[in-house]
Amino acid sequence: MSLRRRAIALTMLSGILTACSGGGNDNGVMPPVQGPPPPPPIQSRFTDATASSGINHTNGYVNETNPFDVAIIASSGAAAGDYDSDGDIDIFVVRGDMGPNLLYRNTGNLVFDEVAVAAGIAYTKSATENFHHSGPMFADLDGDGDQDLFLGGVGGHPSMIYANNGDGTFSDVTAGSGIDTMMSEHSISAALGDYDLDGDIDLFIAHWGSTRDYSAPGDTEHLWRNDTDATGIKFSSVSEAAGISPSILTLPDDKTTRQLRDYTFAPAFSRINDDLYPDILSVADFNYSQYFINNQDGTFTNATDTDVIIDGNGMGSAVGDYDNDGDLDWFVTSIECFLGTGDCNGGVLSQVGNRLYRNQDGVFEDATAEAGVASGGWGWGACFVDFDNDGDLDIYHTNGWPQSERDNDFENDTSRAFISDGMGSFQNLAADMGLDDTEQGRGVVCADLDNDGDVDILQLHRSLTVAATLWRNDADTNNFLSVKLNGKPPNTEATGARITITIGGNTQMREISIASNFVSQNPTVQTFGLGNTAQVDELRVQWPDGDETVMVAVTAGQFMTIDQPDP
Secondary structure (H helix, E strand, O other), X not given: OOHHHHHHHHHHHHHHHHHHOOOOOOOOOOOOOOOOOOOOOOOOOEEEOHHHHOOOOOOEOOOOOOOOOHHHHXXXXXXXXXXXXXXXXXXXXXXXXXXXXXXXXXXXXXXXXXXXXXXXXXXXXXXXXXXXXXXXXXXXXXXXXXXXXXXXXXOOOOOEEEEEOOOOOEEEOOOOOOXXXXXXXXXXXXXXXXXXXXOOOEEXXXXXXXEOOOOOOOOOOXXXXXXXXXXXXXXXXXXXXXXXXXXXXXXXXXXXXXXXXXXXXXXXXXXXXXXXXXXXXXXXXXXXXXXXXXXXXXXXXXXXXXXXXXXXXXXXXXXXXXXXXXXXXXXXXEEOHXXXXXXXXXXXXXXXXXXXXXXXXXXXXXXXXXXXXXXXXXXXXXXXXXXXXXXXXXXXXXXXXXXXXXXXXXXXXXXXXXXXXXXXXXXXXXXXXXXXOOOOEEEEEEEOOOOOOOOEEEEEEOOXXXXXXEEXXXXXXXXXXXXXXXXXXXXXXXXXXEEEEEEOOEEEEEEOOEOXXXXXXXXXXXXXXXXXXXXXXXXXXXXXXXXXXXXXXXXXXXXXXXXXXXX
């Protein structure tokens, strides 16, 4: 039971005891009516640690990418992963074309050195120029045990792949990779997972803003099968063969009206119906968010219920088991446009706000109203994260949009920190936690960046002054357990594996995922909050092939690495 649940239980018990005592005082006078109990104390505070971190840059475009807002969106993305295999999380940042890309190598204690030039990934076009990029992702694409780098291209610029050389440097291996054949104008975000369970990780790319012929779309270039061999990293476009195209443009019971461009924003491979085969979640703008069930034969079925998946203007994504029932739920950030002073941009913008889709046996239902998470402004990147290590997943998301005549209330809107009460409801306590900033947020990374057992936040924002804020989590004494999985090559990060911990009658589950929060990613290391519990009764890992590792009586406070056993 979390600290919040215990607090609520004690409050209820106190009320029962008062009722049983007769209700009045010694004089027979009824006591004054009491209001609802105050919310439980916040177990976590955040401190802006940017100034001492070494993370200090601006972003933007000297040359705009196109008039369709891509420049406002795409230049605030970050990849998070341990590229140098030294045990801490590093950050790669794309920043438009106003300067080099940035590789912040983590040296410990929330201090980073910028080493992109030495690593060979500062510039992608020439020795002094960058192509326009978005949605970077660290992932082991070739299965050799270190993290390679994928970069999406926007404004007609190429997407690229850089292979990790294992010595702190990268080499451009785009030519001949298959990605060099891609024709989509914009590749905004990406996700990686082994959808065909052949052992390597495949690629899904979101192409928001790319022009599409809805009457004859052909290959929409969303799903790419990993065909890496001894000659190098290779991907093959399989969207048509897999049934993603044209389905992703023609929703079941299609109720949309904007049929001109691709509107996909933030994808994820996730085991929604609990079998071993990852399904696909695709957050998209203009009522095009979708759910594809994996048919286990290399194809997918579009299972989107357009009466439930109604986020309207889906932007960011977080996937996690917020209700601790053993399956994955889906949070989508979306514009809550009635906050604006105008008419929702001429009717283009939806008024529904964020959505929380609860998983019930592989079918989503809308739990937003009971959860209380709809009000998020103009939402972007999002994370499920246990802020205070009490055992319940909370939600963080950033937001904002440049001032205009119609949408000017979003210029200084604050980020949201929705704190779970452990029973399915949330309360925005960003101000209490020190997270109520008013920056123009876009990408988000949620990770234990200082290896102290709680999750910190790196927020990327659109700024011509300081384009990132690093929030250090100053959590209290709640216990934790950090787990990193080493999978068998080529799926060395064990993408698709599940970790379940049991304490008494309560369980928490995390699935290893390389997914997009929105133009950004979290690392695959998992941090579990344990409250005041000193020991986990059982830790169970279900590996991508279905084999299991079970450990009992696991002591809290550990940073564990678990290797996948030999068959």
